Amino acid sequence: MSSPSKRLRKHSQNEFISLMISSKRLPSSSSSYNQITELNLSNLQLIKIDSFPFEYLPKLISLDLSYNQLISINFDWSKSHENFIEILNISHNKLETLLFLKDFKYLKTLNVTENLFGNIEKFLLLYLCPTIEHLIDSNYDQIDDNQLKLDQWLQLIETKIDRLWSLSYYDKYKQESINDKNNYIVKTLLDDFHHAMIKIFEKHSNFSQIHLSPLGNYLIGKKINELCQSLPKKNQSKKSFKTHLTDDFNDLKMNTKIYFEPIKFLRCHQTSDNDLTTISVRMCAFEPNTSNSILASCGGQKICFINCDTCEVTHLYEVSSLRSTVTPIGRKIKDKNDKINAEFFSCLCWIEIPQENENLKVLAVGATNGHIYLLSHQWKIMFGHIELPNSSISCLTWHSTDPSTLVIGSYHSVRYINIQSYIDRLLSFIRKKTSSTAQFDYVESAMFINKISSTYVYNFDNGDDTILHITDLLFYSLSKTNILLLVGTTSGLFIIKNQTPIQLKFPKSICTSGEYIESIRLIDNQTHLIAINILGFDQIYCFDLEQSLLNQQLHIILTLPNPYRQIPTKMAICLINNENDHTSTTMSFECIIGSDHGSFFYHQIRMNSINKKLKKPTFDNKRYEISWPQIRNSTIPSLLSASLNDNYLCLTTNNNLICIYKRK
Template sequence: MISINKQCQNEILPLLISCKHLSTITSYDQLTELNLSNLKLLKIDRFPFEQFPKLKSLDLSSNQLISINIDWSKTFLNSIEYLNLSSNKLETLLFLKDFKYLKILNITENLLRNNERFLSLYICPTIEHLIDFNQEQIYNDQIKYNQLLIQLNSFPYYKKQKICEIVFGDFRQTIINLIEKQEIFSEFSLSPLGNYFIEKKFNEFYLQIKQNFQTYLTDDFQLLMNIKETTKTNYFQPIKLFHSHHQSKEDLTTISVHMCAFVPNTSNHILATCGGQKVCFINCNTCEITHLFELTTLSSKVTSNTKKLKDKNKTYFSCLSWIEIEDLKILAVGATNGSIYLLSPKWKLMFGHIELPNSSINCLTWHSSNPFTLVIGSYHTVRFINIRSYIDRLQSFIRKQNKPTVPFDYVDSSMFINKVSSTHIYNLYDGHGPLILITDLLFYPLSNNNNSVLLVGTTSGLFVIKYQDKQNQSPIQLALPKSIWTVSEHIESLRLINNPIRLIAMNILNLDYICYFDLDQSLKHQQLHIIHSLPNPSRQIPTKMAIYSTNNADTSSFECIVGSNHGSFFYHKIQSHETKKSICENQQIEISILPNILSASLNEHYLCLTTNNNLICIYKRQ
């Protein structure tokens, strides 16, 4: 066995993070035991198991480990049989999910919950000895684990009359309630390993229904559970993958194309993308760039006074949003230096430049009933800004272009001031707890009156602002179900589903499904009322999802596209008929390169994806 003492600390720390220091070393190929104790390690993001193909014993005891990446061994199937994690500060054992040969596990003196400890028997069924505070702990945990299995067997998997009720309801919450009825399983849903267990059981339940009930369930239920083979079809055909935001060949992989969005309510399929220091307009029919705005040359043709930008090299476009005002299609683009640009693609000009000092624009949207009000998310602050003077001046400019003899009839001097005042400002962070960052904004028209509320997605949950012109009410935070917020409260994106029943789709970082909920019901109790969920694997990088809704005489449906890490995106479709039959379709679709997808946009003919390596992917419906 090789024992590594403190003198080797500087060498072994990078070894735990990457394999660079092992590329020229061959003596580790025969190593079977490795002692990495007492090195004051705080976390492990990745362990180079591939460099130790015969390693059977690993000692990480007496460090200060607070976290180990759940995928630390994903790149190589390890052969570890003995693992010592004693005397650390670990709170979960979810990182053991890829250990196929583990027999002895020492977890003495950690910060593990009881549910984490005994559930290690589930993710590592090969464990023969689980060492904890006493030698009989493995026996006690085995009894507890058997009790859990007995309890789950009482779950009505095989009772046909109960299946529809379970499927239509919230399966996750149903199974949590069943487990937590017994005191020994209290706070089961607070355990990361407990949530992993629940997801696995849900998948088993789904497969059982498909295999055991296919022949005699009703047609309605078979359609709902997607029994028929509908997911083998490729819904989208890639037609163009290209770079357009780079400055030179050297930075092809360093620029992220942050967002994309199709021009609303048009048939020419023009797509806007923003990333780096460029905004591009792309015709998807021809896959050609029709026009682009570049930060270094961006200036207004309508206003006579445009200030020089500071720190251009540190500025990039981060978000965009379309609005339709009368016959004008206007794009608002936000940048990391606090600037907001108002663009008219038809006239190929920038007609408005708004500056928010000491800000970085995270997201933008327009008021649902007042198109002249632009809503801005910056850090933990929401601002409402009236841009009526900019629009009026643009319309005057257009009149002048259409009829050269017509005078430029708008002379309001306030137009020349870039720093406009905010009509309303909402601060979501009170100075306590984790810092809140705004990630997405969505206006929702209430069903019981003509008012609307603003939904604010953040890294710390969902907030609601009841905006009114003459009032300034405090934001309200909607509580997430425990099964969600124990995984993550980082909301990536919110999208409105325009079906007869108005729903909101919510995409949460690190959550294994996309949920959609009824806001009217949620506002009554200030807690999310989740109607349904769509399966989706965990995502480590935030991605903006796309929703496309259709309504026919007898059918209403919506499609959902969301990106995943490592070169794939996921397609979900729910279609409802007047006969109450519903078809759920889910498919994972690979793309040819291995990027991380940052955003998606979808219309009736095309799908566009943007990535963190400067790639724009355009797909056409089959």
């Protein structure tokens, strides 16, 4: 038999079928073609495919072209007739692009092992064929890794690329498309825009070779055509940047407040008027589930409650006797410039205690000397003081279903402690008092300064000699009986499940050197969406916790731009409720994160939900430069935390500032 590769170069579809019959890959009877669902054309020494007789194989869903010598497949090889291929194996060939899959509308599983195309082709394929569920490369399903890169690609298109077009090219193209009869200027303009897009993409390491990708250039060309076709018709007003986005996202922009204006800079944690820049306000958080915009903040030796409506401090607690209970290891050399008291309040969290008339809100605040204080803003009292010897509190949270359990992160350990006796004490006090002005001094309650025992203690180890510290905690309920604790550390993300710490690995596509997790935030419980930000990374990662638990690897479905920081920052997440649309299938949320350089980033994301699975994210990203008040030194402050509610945004800094912003 003559070489199949030569006969493929100028063959008709009938000749192709004859070839498959002669190689005994198809039955000789043409009446049997209609029933074929699987076809194996491997090891036929095929070099090139110009077309394929899909019309003769209407039920074909699985095609194997592996172990050939394929160097190219015509981009339009299936254009003449729709195909229904769900499984395609093109492994062990010499293909350089996947553009030939542009008409595959039903493809679910693709094996691309051992070919010549790069990673760019593989992740862009998910945009070309959104039905793909499994992308096999070197016998490993890489769809999660490539989906992450695709999200980054789409985000650049929907933010920087659309802005570039609207600000620099839109007006020129609109004018020249009318005046330039020979289209020479228009072509030059679009070529320039194409190169400008390439430069934007190639600033990112994942897209550094995008100009070499046929599929990448094809999709860039499609994007340019979409922008050109979006010009308004006659008698229509000029199309602004936002009209280049989807209609759904434009509706979101119109119905949701997304801009902020500064209304107050507060300094309330300093020890004196002469000490304005050395105190760091470590954390802030709004009182939950209330129309009162009460903000709690902690830093230095003070805890403040601030009413953001009036921008005034309603109550302030100072513990000037913060002393370390940690036993020094080794000999400490005295520094004459060292402060007498270097301990400070480091973290806080709110909890709601169910009551008949109104839920009682309690604030827990932790300090670096291992002490925890319990406060009630409503009753203006500090009613509890807990001491954990040899500890430094880095983070706190309350058990999601048991308000009597406080969970504490300290060094490399997580502790569960029962504080029911303190809650009972507060409830007893409330029953005895009829006025919120009743005086009550926590110092007089020395008998309640407890070295309270822990009900559970979990120690974390990263498996090598490096030091691991707990950085953040988050409870998550998969069900009423399946409650997980997510633990952020300086060496990655862990979960406590069935009283056993388990580490969730990052995808291989993410550089895993130094997984210093700064904060963990719940986005949406129904879709199992969690956000984390990592020190030194330029992305905020949003992952599906339920899917991540299946193979103990983060199933990342969305990324957000993340400013570079040298100091850990706690981000804020706020879910946007579609109160007027109970049938809505969209999930929207906001994310705020600060930087070292006097600015913060605002993200608004909208994602369509199909069977509780999130699809098609749209973004709005905005950077806010902060106009700082006059400070004594020239160093721009770093933002340490953010808190967000329906009316206000509050930021804290490392130079004793609380920045209050109001939604416009």
